[in-house]
Amino acid sequence: MASLGSWREILQSALQSHKHLKHTQHLQLATVRADGRPANRTLVFRGFVDGTDKVQFTTDFRSQKVEEMKHCPFGEICYYFSESWEQFRINGILELISSTESDPLKKALREKAWFDSSPRLRASFGSPYPGHPKTSEIQLPKLDSSQGPLDNFCVLTLDPKEVDYYDAKKGRRIIFKLLAKQSDDDANSVWSQQEVNP
Amino acid sequence: MASLGSWREILQSALQSHKHLKHTQHLQLATVRADGRPANRTLVFRGFVDGTDKVQFTTDFRSQKVEEMKHCPFGEICYYFSESWEQFRINGILELISSTESDPLKKALREKAWFDSSPRLRASFGSPYPGHPKTSEIQLPKLDSSQGPLDNFCVLTLDPKEVDYYDAKKGRRIIFKLLAKQSDDDANSVWSQQEVNP
Numbered sequence: 577m578a579s580l581g582s583w584r585e586i587l588q589s590a591l592q593s594h595k596h597l598k599h600t601q602h603l604q605l606a607t608v609r610a611d612g613r614p615a616n617r618t619l620v621f622r623g624f625v626d627g628t629d630k631v632q633f634t635t636d637f638r639s640q641k642v643e644e645m646k647h648c649p650f651g652e653i654c655y656y657f658s659e660s661w662e663q664f665r666i667n668g669i670l671e672l673i674s675s676t677e678s679d680p681l682k683k684a685l686r687e688k689a690w691f692d693s694s695p696r697l698r699a700s701f702g703s704p705y706p707g708h709p710k711t712s713e714i715q716l717p718k719l720d721s722s723q724g725p726l727d728n729f730c731v732l733t734l735d736p737k738e739v740d741y742y743d744a745k746k747g748r749r750i751i752f753k754l755l756a757k758q759s760d761d762d763a764n765s766v767w768s769q770q771e772v773n774p
Numbered sequence: 775m776a777s778l779g780s781w782r783e784i785l786q787s788a789l790q791s792h793k794h795l796k797h798t799q800h801l802q803l804a805t806v807r808a809d810g811r812p813a814n815r816t817l818v819f820r821g822f823v824d825g826t827d828k829v830q831f832t833t834d835f836r837s838q839k840v841e842e843m844k845h846c847p848f849g850e851i852c853y854y855f856s857e858s859w860e861q862f863r864i865n866g867i868l869e870l871i872s873s874t875e876s877d878p879l880k881k882a883l884r885e886k887a888w889f890d891s892s893p894r895l896r897a898s899f900g901s902p903y904p905g906h907p908k909t910s911e912i913q914l915p916k917l918d919s920s921q922g923p924l925d926n927f928c929v930l931t932l933d934p935k936e937v938d939y940y941d942a943k944k945g946r947r948i949i950f951k952l953l954a955k956q957s958d959d960d961a962n963s964v965w966s967q968q969e970v971n972p
Contacts (some may be wrong), residue, residue, distance in 0.1 A: 599856035606804030606814035606850070614812055616804035616852035618861050652804070654814035658797035658856075663816050704971045707949075714945065714971065747912065751905075773902045773912065 582767065583739040583752045584629065587664055590657045603655040605633070605734070607641050607670070608648040615644060619732075621655070622692075625685065629765065630733040631666065634689055634697070637674055637728045638706050645670050651734050661744035666736045673731040682731075690725040701726040742774060749774045780965065781937040781950045782827065785862055788855045801853040803831070803932070805839050805868070806846040813842060817930075819853070820890075823883065827963065828931040829864065832887055832895070835872055835926045836904050843868050849932050859942035864934050871929040880929075888923040899924040940972060947972045 594600040606616045622632040631653060635641060645651075653666040673682045690698065702717035704710075719726075739752040749772050757765040792798040804814045820830040829851060833839060843849075851864040871880045888896065900915035902908075917924075937950040948969050955963040 597856075602854060602856070604802040604804075604814055604852045604854070606802075606812035608806055608810065608812050612806065612810070612846060613848040613865065614804035614806050614846070614850045615863075615865075616802055616814060616850040617863060618852055618854045648810060648812070650811040652812045652814040654802045654816060656800060656802070656816045658795075658800070665813075665815060667811065667813075700972075706972060707947075707970050710947075710969045710971050749905075749908075771908045772905050773908050774898075774904060 583664070583741055583750075584624075586662075586741060587655070590660055590662050590664075593660055594657050597658070600657070603653055605641070606652045606654070607644045608650070609640075609644050610647045615640065617641070622689065625733055628735075630671075630735050631668075632689070633732040633734075634693065635672075635730050635732045636701055636706055637672075637730050640707065641732070642672060642730070645672060653734060663740075663742045663744070665740040665742075666734065667738045667740075668734045668736040671733045671735065673733070675725065675727045675729070686725060686729070686731045689731045690729055695719065695721070698726070698729070701728040744774075747774050781862065781939055781948075782822075784860075784939060785853070788858055788860050788862075791858060792855050795856070798855070801851055803839070804850045804852070805842045806848070807838075807842050808845045813838065815839070820887065823931055826933075828869075828933050829866075830887070831930040831932075832891060833870075833928050833930045834899055834904055835870075835928050838905065839930070840870060840928070843870060851932060861938075861940045861942070863938040863940075864932065865936045865938075866932045866934040869931045869933065871931070873923065873925045873927070884923060884927070884929045887929045888927055893917065893919070896924070896927070899926040942972075945972050 591600065601621045602618050603621050604616055605619050606614055609615050619633045622634060624630060625632050649670050651668060651670045655664040655666065673686045677683050677686060698719055699716040703714060737754045741752065742749045751770050751772055753768045755766045755768050789798065799819045800816050801819050802814055803817050804812055807813050817831045820832060822828060823830050847868050849866065849868045851862070853862040853864065871884045875881050875884060896917055897914040901912060935952045939950065940947045946969070948967060951966045953964045953966050
């Protein structure tokens with residue numbers, strides 16, 4: 577068969593062909609709870625961490641997934657494209673970059689993600705504790721646009737190890753596996769690629 | 775606060791308001807693999823099993839999720855509605871109804887689900903083994919419209935225990951928990967309902 581290129585190239589092309597749709601940035605992330613049961617929720621795709629294959633999200637430090645990651649650091653993204661019927665299942669390792677981060681590059685990444693966020697999203701990190709009973713109308717803080725990240729603001733990344741790509745229109749399914757990675761610089765990572773039965 | 779009604783009523787209303795969109799039947803199901811890592815994939819919502827709250831799907835007996843269910847029978851659905859920004863996270867117990875099913879009601883359910891399926895979907899259950907390396911062009915069997923279910927055809931159900939509903943436009947989140955159930959007849963099941971912080 578003719579190669580389709582890397583999974584990053586195929587994903588880029590799916591994103592491009594769906595960019596007219598508002599909901600294209602939404603995907604689902606599965607994790608495992610402390611009791612061993614699965615969890616699943618919609619997240620907004622915030623692109624890739626520069627120079628790497630890491631998928632980037634934002635999250636609240638108080639959310640359940642932060643607790644879940646301590647027990648099981650693995651996550652699986654399901655990214656489905658509604659018009660082309662393409663699905664990417666991206667399995668990998670989750671990492672949290674929180675207010676206590678000491679690595680200068682990661683600190684800078686968190687800072688940048690904060691200033692890339694909308695005022696509405698930023699204010700949400702000053703909300704009452706997520707998941708606790710609602711006791712009153714929610715008042716979000718009014719933040720100055722120059723104010724840095726609130727403590728609850730975190731960047732969440734998923735470092736892909738395997739990608740299961742399925743094109744339901746063409747009946748084509750390809751499994752990509754990470755074979756080797758020389759460093760955090762994914763320019764040098766090596767992936768295998770195998771077409772399988774859908 | 776004014777009650778919004780049961781989660782079934784809210785879901786019904788979301789389905790109704792999105793029925794003009796083809797992709798509205800697509801949701802994501804998270805499970806846990808034998809190695810304890812999460813899995814996630816898109817499935818087509820096939821409604822509820824008559825007279826119950828069980829969410830219904832079809833699946834191939836040879837798919838990975840059938841293997842995963844043996845290790846962990848729990849699943850979590852993430853059902854996101856792209857226009858209203860409503861999300862339903864439905865956590866519950868998975869059950870497979872396969873060709874070896876002996877319960878007469880479940881056998882009849884599987885039969886009905888088969889004849890409700892499109893010819894294209896039916897033929898897919900005669901495909902080469904899913905996930906195995908592709909060795910040749912895929913020839914699907916030509917089935918007579920009166921032919922009963924192929925052996926690989928299964929019905930998969932998820933029996934909800936908890937529903938986490940979030941309306942991102944209104945900033946409203948409600949947790950529904952199954953308190954008691956008298957029988958498989960869900961007409962008598964009792965749910966609690968608690969509004970929580972988003």
